[in-house]
Amino acid sequence: MTTPWSPTDFSAKVIEYYHAHGRKHLPWQGTQDPYKIWLSEIMLQQTQVTTVIPYFERFIESFPTVTDLAQATDDQVMQHWSGLGYYSRARNLHKAAQIIETEFSGVFPQDPETIETLPGIGRSTAGAIASFAFGQPTAILDGNVKRVLARSYAIEGWPGNGKVLKALWQRAETNTPQQETAAYNQAMMDLGAIVCTRSKPDCPDCPLSKHCLAYNSNSIEQYPGKKPKKARPSKSVYWLINIRQEKVLLHKRPPSGIWGGLWALPEVQQKEMSPDQIQQLDPFVHKFSHYDLQVQPLLLSSNADKALVEKNSHPSIMEPAQADWFSLNQLNEIGLPTPVSKLLVKLLEDS
Incomplete structure (x- = not known):
């Protein structure tokens, strides 16, 4: 019978994957600028990397700092966001920039709990900013990470369910290492986006397959659980x-x-x-x-x-x-x- 990964072995394998195969050359990488990291995290919500790249580059060209974004008009921000969808993300981004400008003197806060109080920033996004920009050992749990964890540990149920989400967060917190957290978090997102994909995952080449409970029980398609269907209005x-x-x-x-x-x-x-x-x-x-x-x-x-x-x-x-x-x-x-x-x-x- 397959035994699940220990947190230490799991994180070691993930970090090893990052150094060998992780993405390191995206426009928002190679920097610890919290503004650019935050912008990329918001744009990447519900949107593919290839779609985000030109929007991100155009946005940064027009609004290179959080102060520039705070001083922009609503129309300027929305025009730069047009086509990305989920427009509340852009409205919240603009509001948060104005709060950073007025309440934090234009300096992005470092504490993840404070970051999470800004409009449009949830627990996972705050964790990503804190780890990538400030080197803090904070966990993340975006859609890609949920999929990797649900399959590795056979966590049943739809992640939108409160109990399932709590179980995933517990696992995310337990597995997140104190050292090289940024590398670990980036690799977890990369694994979900490139290897442990929704359909046709590349399990034989996955560094986690040896102790992946879903893979070794031939039940990959069961994880994560599907959202209950409703009639589409x-x-x-x-x-x-x-x-x-x-x-x-x-x-x-x-x-x-x-x-x-x-x-x-x-x-x-x-x-x-x-x-x-x-x-x-x-x-x-x-x-x-x-x-x-x-x-x-x-x-x-x-x-x-x-x-x-x-x-x-x-x-x-x-x-x-x-x-x-x-x-x-x-x-x-x-x-x-x-x-x-x-x-x-x-x-x-x-x-």
Whole structure:
């Protein structure tokens, strides 16, 4: 019968893997700048490394320090984030930068408990920043690490369950070494991303396979446990495209909720529109992580009733949002949701 890894042997194997195979040349590596490390950790949440790299480089070019980010406008931040999704991450990043600037004199706090009090930073992200930037022996538990630990120690159940998460954290804390913590944490993330992948993991080449309980019981696919399935909800909306004199009407969405802080097309009720005043464009579905958005774009005709145009130019339609007209060649300078940007670009190309 296979016996599980001891914490000391486990961490030694992981650190050995880091020195031999760990990633060391990503744009946010080779530095102990907590700002760059923090930014990368936030961007990498729910997003692949290859997607993050160009966003990270552009972000750092525009906002090279936490002070620069704190002094940026909401629109500047959201424009640089547009396309990465999960826009609350960008809003929290901006808020946290302002807190660091005002309450910590622009100096990133080193204590992991203090770091965790900043908006958008949880226990695992705080641990990553503390270990990578300040060399502290703090544990991490992102999705990749959860998968490695769940399989190595056959920790059953969906990690979103409180009891399962607690068991994973206990194992993460126990296994995290006091020395070379940064190397260990990076290797744990690398193992999950490159070797111990969700599907088709490369178990024969995994440095942990010798004592991996899931591998040696031929039950890799059981770990980590799957999230209980629910019926996927959907929502239907009508988007009004109102173009006048080479400008399009956009509404700034409220700070919270989907696409918070981005400029979007106003949502309207189709019953407010008469058939001769609108053109129905091709409908499409935009998939979020937790529901589908069914969009029917409506192009307001150039001869639409003046009262209708004025009504939909007024910000009250999406209170407490703002409304403004933007030149069509100005759209790449503001933060737009990806489907809005794609829709307007296509419309311009077809016109």
